[in-house]
Amino acid sequence: MKTIKAAIVGASGYSGQELIYLLSRHANVEITHLTSRQYAGKTVGEVFPRLQGLVGGMFVEPNADKIDTDVAFLALPHGVAVEYAPALLRKGIKVLDLSADFRLKSAETYKEFYEHEHPAPDLLKQSVYGLPELHRDKIRGAQLVACPGCYPTSIILGVAPALKKGLGKPDSIIANSLSGVSGAGRKVAEEYLFTECNESARAYGVPKHRHIGEIEQELSLLAGSSVTISFTPHLIPLNRGIISTIYMTLAKKSDDVLAVYRDFYKAELFVRVSASLPDTKNVQMTNFCDISVRVDSRTNRLVVVTAIDNLTKGAAGQAVQCLNIMYDYAEPIGIV
Amino acid sequence: MKTIKAAIVGASGYSGQELIYLLSRHANVEITHLTSRQYAGKTVGEVFPRLQGLVGGMFVEPNADKIDTDVAFLALPHGVAVEYAPALLRKGIKVLDLSADFRLKSAETYKEFYEHEHPAPDLLKQSVYGLPELHRDKIRGAQLVACPGCYPTSIILGVAPALKKGLGKPDSIIANSLSGVSGAGRKVAEEYLFTECNESARAYGVPKHRHIGEIEQELSLLAGSSVTISFTPHLIPLNRGIISTIYMTLAKKSDDVLAVYRDFYKAELFVRVSASLPDTKNVQMTNFCDISVRVDSRTNRLVVVTAIDNLTKGAAGQAVQCLNIMYDYAEPIGIV
């Protein structure tokens, strides 16, 4: 297999660190370009003591003109990725963006949720939503992949079989999600201090979290009609992990919902459907999405519970999974 | 104010410990009888080093015949409290039971959720559900008070204004709750080991947790019709605290749902309605129930979020609040 050269742009946050770690272990990837405004001039080991002795290399100032790799991962804040992507794409570099900048197909939806005009609406048409379990074929040929957010991954994978197989009513979907604190990135703010998060559990972003846009986009595709959902994220004292508990009214009787889910994902390496309810600790630092499903016959509702690691299947791991698809590498390379 | 004598039966669990602590600080209560099968013969300070130097007294073997107090708190496992209550009641002792044994009015519902016949169905009629915000008057005259469970407290208080004021549709209620690990009591089981709970978040008891019975009983009373709900409890790595996020379809337009909630609880000391979303850390080791409410106009749903401390407002604190009502003490004595 040929080895490709990869750049990681904005590699100093938690997703960036995870990308460095995963790609440094990938048999077919060589990281040749690492950027960080904050850490330019420092080595990976200096910035991330955890990676000392494992990963070499030095951070440089971000500059799209100087990037000359086969592929570039953008681990930049929302709104910044869109500044770097066009120049890279023009050079023929494949771009895997971990921000929200290219996830929405519709510039209007983008404006609704992000409250400003999208600066490069043409690229929205070009980009592919990087959820391999739903869009593997499009990812294979894409030049610009918009990797899904962590909450959306956990919810879309949980709802997809029910909508696709007509088990659940599209207008009844309520997703209640719990996230570890790394979901907020390495943002230095009082609300993310240890003393403010430990022994704390709280909802936030009610009722209109930005991630709703991409979730509804994907669920609408699955349902074949416009889907609107309720979504409540919560912050809980974990480092890494998301649990999404999703409620839907049953559209029809099904003999065995679990069997439908198992069948739907039977070819998927990274989705584990089980009779047991998932637990974040079983997916932490893995690329798995664990799913279980229960029928509540008293209320005629379906309850789906999913668990992922927000930095792996919810960010860096999924990006590497997309990379493997784009380059026809075995899908688990570097992430199992 | 006269001082009363109190017994705590089964005082060796977390709720029992909390009761000892609260009652030892109560200006009008003297703890004169403490029982524990496991710790009989040991002092409070030996069993609970935290209380050393604060609370004296010694545990004795539980024996209803030897209890000769004004009031007895039962902090016993479900199914055991019902063995002790009748003898105490016959002696004229007021009983505040923290177990589930007397919470349900209907022996059939009891059988449905607890899977055996209720051993003393007559007492079900006599007992009063000890949620002061809804049943203060009945608690005042009660001899047997069945203190609500922790999940039920957090959910019923969150739903009550919406049902009572006709804001939410009774058949649309979904309650998604997160609990700290002390909710499982001091049960020594692998699933509650630190290493199994830390960095873990998981749903359990889906879809038919036992607490649903008492929740539906109380919500049906509020709605004036039979209510069936979906309820999913989750275990998260906190010591103490419950967050319940409750979804309801709006029954009508309301100009200001928050104002309705504020008005509903305006006379309640222990319910704090706020525009800000609640956080377990703000109620930990307090008897408060913090509530906030949001309208999701995109889906026409109401989202209510509540927070309590499962051992205080969800157990021992609420029991003391009931005691204060029964004896006409100022309601916050010993719990503020």
Next chain:
Amino acid sequence: MKTIKAAIVGASGYSGQELIYLLSRHANVEITHLTSRQYAGKTVGEVFPRLQGLVGGMFVEPNADKIDTDVAFLALPHGVAVEYAPALLRKGIKVLDLSADFRLKSAETYKEFYEHEHPAPDLLKQSVYGLPELHRDKIRGAQLVACPGCYPTSIILGVAPALKKGLGKPDSIIANSLSGVSGAGRKVAEEYLFTECNESARAYGVPKHRHIGEIEQELSLLAGSSVTISFTPHLIPLNRGIISTIYMTLAKKSDDVLAVYRDFYKAELFVRVSASLPDTKNVQMTNFCDISVRVDSRTNRLVVVTAIDNLTKGAAGQAVQCLNIMYDYAEPIGIV
């Protein structure tokens, strides 16, 4: 008992919040003045949702000229307290300072550890080190009390009996301390983010932490000769609590070291000497210092372990204890 008026200057950090909470419950204290540059114009309930419904009052801009209380607590950063104290003292207000500004008797030692000249060296002579167990009589008559740091409290109380009774060699003292993250205050810095502290344990400030100065000052007084110690603080994932494990070479054989410790503290309400090793969870949110002691006959060393809550006995609780002494209130008022 007469009621006094108290000001809390700089009340927006964790120690300040704890002071507000404790003083609001104190039978003989009325908080009449609360300052915070950051929160001026906001109510206590707005700034600290935990205290909503419990404590009224509004923060004002800090201005020593406008303070007209009997007593003022300074919960200001090191170096700032010294700017406020002189004006307050001139007005005859009693000052309890929680910072390090007045803890050292020697201006030279201050310069050695804080690396600048002390701005008001005369006040160092006037101030009393507010550790009641050692300086109760001086505290009683003091106008300026310098409340000890959290690490020093946990170490000095652990070493005092051994030095005073000649059990341990003064030149052999090594103190190894573990602190919860609230010890760093509400400082918004990357190193204190949840994700950086959870699943993390680390030493810091090796080998010359600033607190060594006051520890050595007090230990030298106890030993009657100059004492130099080794001290290593560690940050561990707790909200509140300090464990100090202290090693000393035995100076002589002692029949029963534990008995010596028990005797030394027999009149102290807030020191609990026990054969069992202490645990932070037993002192959390209390003003107790738990101590146990073991002789290691293999190495001829004494091992003392102490536990306190850094915000209570290590800060706000101890300040209230000093207040009670200054005003001849019963020592546990407001802190038990």
Next chain:
Amino acid sequence: MKTIKAAIVGASGYSGQELIYLLSRHANVEITHLTSRQYAGKTVGEVFPRLQGLVGGMFVEPNADKIDTDVAFLALPHGVAVEYAPALLRKGIKVLDLSADFRLKSAETYKEFYEHEHPAPDLLKQSVYGLPELHRDKIRGAQLVACPGCYPTSIILGVAPALKKGLGKPDSIIANSLSGVSGAGRKVAEEYLFTECNESARAYGVPKHRHIGEIEQELSLLAGSSVTISFTPHLIPLNRGIISTIYMTLAKKSDDVLAVYRDFYKAELFVRVSASLPDTKNVQMTNFCDISVRVDSRTNRLVVVTAIDNLTKGAAGQAVQCLNIMYDYAEPIGIV
């Protein structure tokens, strides 16, 4: 490279789980035999949901007679490993024991610390202490390797350069260690419940923890004379990780102690000496031992701080490292 067959005996604890995980990823190892009394008949995925889809295989009842592999890892409780080892050794199987049964050279020392006669003292002479950084050559030719305990690994590696290079006085060593709760294994006991460990920090096993025996054995070898140490283990609320802070009186002036440490470990892949103080989060789920060292010129003491993951470098990872040495595999295979 040839592939070897491995058995894991007693694979149901945390060390066993980690061994399964690491060996399943090892390029030259095939796990062909997994035993567990508790889980016989269940698959790896059923017992460890985390490993579902990653590792196949089924647990069988432990029976030394049925083991027919090249190598056997014993992840059994202390006192049980010694029952299995002799039969395996007689068959020519190489044994890597993770228990304490074969770590001590002296049967008398064993009796002193374990309080009973060693059942197979002859094997003590044969066994090699599996700390690669000190005994690589002996490990290479060993048939029975006694893998060190987690505390000993963290302490011996921290002290070795100082003793070997004569920097520290052998009679002055004090080791103060902090361990995550997985160090207690998956033992179901009240003291390890989440609610008893979270917000808790405590010393235990003072003053004579069993691990002292093997630590002193190895330090005495390094010093060339009998060494006696003080050692205090503490339990802190982490899943995985140990910090050891070690104090020694300087034996001589050294221009640059850090340079001595760097030089001592310059050929070691798994020891990272750094000017920065170590943090458990940087070694969690890795086989690294991070070390830093400081001179406290005020007290003439050396302070060494080390960090390891107790389940990796402190148990399973180190065992795999030994395996790699025994079979001449590249040392990092399967553990980087």
